[in-house]
Amino acid sequence: MPESPRYLVGLGRDADAEHVLRTCTGLADPRAKIEEIRGSLQTDRRASLRDLAGRAFGLKPIVWVGILVAAAQQFVGINVIFYYSTTLWRSVGFGESNALLITAITSLINIGATVLSLLLIDKVGRRLLMLSGSLGMAVTLGVMALAFSQAITTVAGEVLLPGVWGVVALVSANLFVAFFGVAWGSIMWVLLGEMFPNRIRAGAMAVSTAVNWLSNFAISTTFPVMAAISLTGSYSFYALSALASFFLVKHLVKETAGIELEDMDSQLRHTPAPDHGNR
16 A cells, blocks of 8 residues: 555655556646645645534534534444344354354445445445435345244243244345445445545544444444343334434535545535546
């Protein structure tokens, strides 16, 4: 991975910055971009977390958007699938070996979906993939909630999914992972790296990432309690969270594909999405 042009220009290594720009962006003559970066650096001052302060409940609105996006990625319950999948499938009637196999297959599906995301992200755009992923996750999680509502408890206290409901839950869970992997799994991190203006990027990303991991902790540690009360209720909550993530992206998230980092300040003040064909 090359150093970023912004970092190199800040060190006075313009020749290295030009080389990176030619190699990574295809610019034939990157000198104008070098001057634009230099101007951006000259207007910047040393960043601090105080730069995130604003009038919207103490923070700038764009910082709140980043926080909500970071939390939404975890509130759909993706790590419940990864952390508890073997125990979950065993609890609804699958044998231990089958449960382990299902977990391995789920991980491979996640990898494949992430590769597909890499192929689509610049062609389709961030917002459309995230919107589609949110709807797909909401539907598949809703079907899982329906499947678990059919569960029966044996005399021995074991939970079983009768008839085809076990297969329905299994297929829905893996489709959920696929929708997550192709959209929110990777694109959220790309979006957080692109959506903030240069002057607050480091601090805003730090706060958003902290919220993401705190949300992960909250969701993963509360699942056993929620599952003991109701698996249907648990997955209904995750389905509603996925649906909420759709409206979050639809109303608050701007497309960042094709926007230069130095232009992010002005782009945030103007809502039209960039033309993907004009890069």
